[in-house]
Amino acid sequence: MDLGKVFAALADGSRRRMVAELAADPEDRERACGSFDLPVKKATRTHHFRILREAGLVAQRDHGNGSTLKLLRKDIEQHFPGLLQLLVTELSQPGEGTRGMDRRQPSAPRQVGERTH
């Protein structure tokens, strides 16, 4: 399991949201790909599905007429214990960063040794 891919996959808000919604179901049911209401078009969703698959976070099953996502909870919990809980928490919080993307705008808080004096 490639840490770089996993982190890169979860750096995107839409993907983080999908994983979080999947993780929020304790029964780990498969979920229709179309049931995620993301603010992106079909083609973009397909793109996100791929990223999540390649990161090893979800499995996708093709039903011809539609497909489903299944969270690979076991693998994830094994390698990243606590990670899914983190995403679920973010999902249920009032923060604005949950739904939209994260076009990180400039802001450079200096932690300790302030130099901007």
Added chain:
Amino acid sequence: MDLGKVFAALADGSRRRMVAELAADPEDRERACGSFDLPVKKATRTHHFRILREAGLVAQRDHGNGSTLKLLRKDIEQHFPGLLQLLVTELSQPGEGTRGMDRRQPSAPRQVGERTH
């Protein structure tokens, strides 16, 4: 603490390595910024420092003649229990993805419902 920023910060191999090396020291000593032997130039390192600071992963102290990084272990462990251990583990593994960047090259393994038949 913004999940998006944290994941984005750790998606890069150089930054992941720095955090991992810091985390590998159980005493949490500050470490000279220049002591990381990354395959990048000075300006790029500075860029990475900034990303790590803005993600809330490290604090940087300016000594004028040089500066030091300090891992914000408490914050990280509080929000992401087990995360640092993960990075340390990756650091000490033989995998090639540890040092170099992660220019994720194409590869699309289909998990369950194979469609490429």
Added chain:
DNA sequence: CTCAAGGTATGATGCAAGTCGTACCTTGAG
């Protein structure tokens, strides 16, 4: 003081990622 060392700021550059439109494929519904 003078200077080298270590970081930063700024701008440029190349590439990857997120987004979309369009065309196409597959299957269930009618």
Added chain:
DNA sequence: CTCAAGGTACGACTTGCATCATACCTTGAG
């Protein structure tokens, strides 16, 4: 069969990121 629904593939576009070169700043060493 015909068609709409749901995904994918492909290409295009835009933005952001990682990288570097260069110039500048700050401080400790001499």
